[in-house]
Every structure is written in C-alpha cells, then in structure tokens.
Amino acid sequence: DTGVSQDPRHKITKRGQNVTFRCDPISEHNRLYWYRQTLGQGPEFLTYFQNEAQLEKSRLLSDRFSAERPKGSFSTLEIQRTEQGDSAMYLCASSQRDRGQNTEAFFGQGTRLTVV
Amino acid sequence: QQQVKQSPQSLIVQKGGIPIINCAYENTAFDYFPWYQQFPGKGPALLIAIRPDVSEKKEGRFTISFNKSAKQFSLHIMDSQPGDSATYFCAARSTTGNQFYFGTGTSLTVIP
Numbered sequence: 679d680t681g682v683s684q685d686p687r688h689k690i691t692k693r694g695q696n697v698t699f700r701c702d703p704i705s706e707h708n709r710l711y712w713y714r715q716t717l718g719q720g721p722e723f724l725t726y727f728q729n730e731a732q733l734e735k736s737r738l739l740s741d742r743f744s745a746e747r748p749k750g751s752f753s754t755l756e757i758q759r760t761e762q763g764d765s766a767m768y769l770c771a772s773s774q775r776d777r778g779q780n781t782e783a784f785f786g787q788g789t790r791l792t793v794v
Numbered sequence: 795q796q797q798v799k800q801s802p803q804s805l806i807v808q809k810g811g812i813p814i815i816n817c818a819y820e821n822t823a824f825d826y827f828p829w830y831q832q833f834p835g836k837g838p839a840l841l842i843a844i845r846p847d848v849s850e851k852k853e854g855r856f857t858i859s860f861n862k863s864a865k866q867f868s869l870h871i872m873d874s875q876p877g878d879s880a881t882y883f884c885a886a887r888s889t890t891g892n893q894f895y896f897g898t899g900t901s902l903t904v905i906p
Contacts, residue, residue, distance in 0.1 A: 719898060720883050720896030720897055720898050722896070723895070726892055734893070771894075782828065784840060787837040788836070788837045790835070
C-alpha cells in the first residue's frame with residue numbers, strides 16, 4: 679500500500695446526474711477525511727470518519743452529499759442531482775489516531791469533477 | 795471565516811533564492827502545522843510539519859519557523875530550484891484531529 683488511492687481521477691457529468699467517488703485510505707489508518715478544492719483555493723473540509731463512524735460534517739455538505747465508510751476501510755462520496763457549482767477537485771485524506779495521538783494526514787490525488 | 799491566513803498569494807524567485815511563505819492563525823486549539831506542496835492536477839503532498847512546542851524544524855532544503863506567541867509560522871525554501879515551482883499550502887489541525895484548516899495557497903515560480 680503506497681498511499682491514498684482515489685477513483686476515478688476525472689469525472690464529467692451532466693447537471694442533475696448522480697456521481698459516486700471512491701477512496702481507499704492507507705491500510706492502517708483509521709481516520710478518513712473528505713475535502714473539496716476549487717481552483718485557486720485551499721482544500722475545504724467536508725467530513726471525516728473514525729473507522730466506520732462519520733463523526734463530523736461541514737455545513738458545506740448539503741443534503742445532496744452523502745458519504746459512507748461501511749467497513750471502516752474504503753469510503754464513498756455520492757453527490758446527487760449534481761449542479762455546476764459542484765465542479766471541483768474532491769480530495770480524500772487519511773491519518774491514524776492511536777492512544778490520543780494523531781499522525782500526519784496524507785492526501786490522495788483527488789477526483790476532478792466537472793458538471794456540464 | 796478564514797482560520798489560517800497565508801501570504802503572499804504568489805511569489806517569483808530566481809534559482810538559488812530563498813522564498814518565504816507566511817501563515818498566521820487565530821485559534822489556539824491547533825496542535826499541528828503542516829505544509830503541503832501541490833502540483834497542477836495532483837493532490838497535496840505533505841512536505842514538512844511542526845508542533846507548537848518547537849520553534850524551528852528543518853528537513854533538507856525546507857525549514858519551518860514557528861512563533862507561538864505571535865501565532866505565526868513560515869516556510870523557507872533554501873537554494874530553490876525550478877522543480878520547486880508549485881502551490882504551497884499551510885494548514886493547522888484542530889487538537890481533536892477532526893479537521894485541517896488550510897490557507898489559500900501561494901503559487902511559487904522559480905526562474906532558472
């Protein structure tokens with residue numbers, strides 16, 4: 679396992695369609711984060727998981743967005759009824775929390791979403 | 795509300811120069827301050843990081859200076875190379891580890 683893996687790398691979809699992205703974290707990491715990055719901006723927090731539990735969600739995560747991490751390993755991020763404003767890079771990161779200590783967070787290469 | 799403020803927005807230096815990127819934060823509930831390097835179309839890659847009990851950390855050509863009382867930290871790149879041309883983001887992590895707050899990024903260009 680060489681790092682965080684995201685699939686697909688690019689997705690073009692028509693407005694109103696649903697899309698789903700997948701993230702495979704570093705295998706021993708129990709924390710998984712989703713971020714969104716628009717052009718010229720830093721990543722913005724969307725949500726994070728500790729194992730399979732989704733513990734925090736940003737107000738950026740509207741009702742059209744849902745994330746899951748069913749077995750505490752990979753995670754999916756689904757966007758329903760996509761809008762042009764959803765066009766962005768969606769980044770996944772993972773880290774380990776052990777005995778109250780947090781390790782560094784490593785990012786995947788991202789999924790570039792374009793809504794046309 | 796921008797939790798971490800980063801400057802400058804862009805920076806151009808000659809090869810061998812020492813670009814300096816600055817960040818400031820207000821929330822004291824941060825316990826870890828990483829810097830990420832990002833190339834176009836790629837995800838952010840962890841470059842170097844520091845904890846607030848240390849005033850300086852050096853890894854290769856990259857140095858972080860941290861001023862806890864001023865709530866400021868900066869990245870210095872020694873002997874910069876054209877391959878260092880990228881966007882650099884500072885970040886701060888909440889003590890719970892729940893979130894990273896990123897700066898708005900600095901686009902660095904190193905001219906050969």
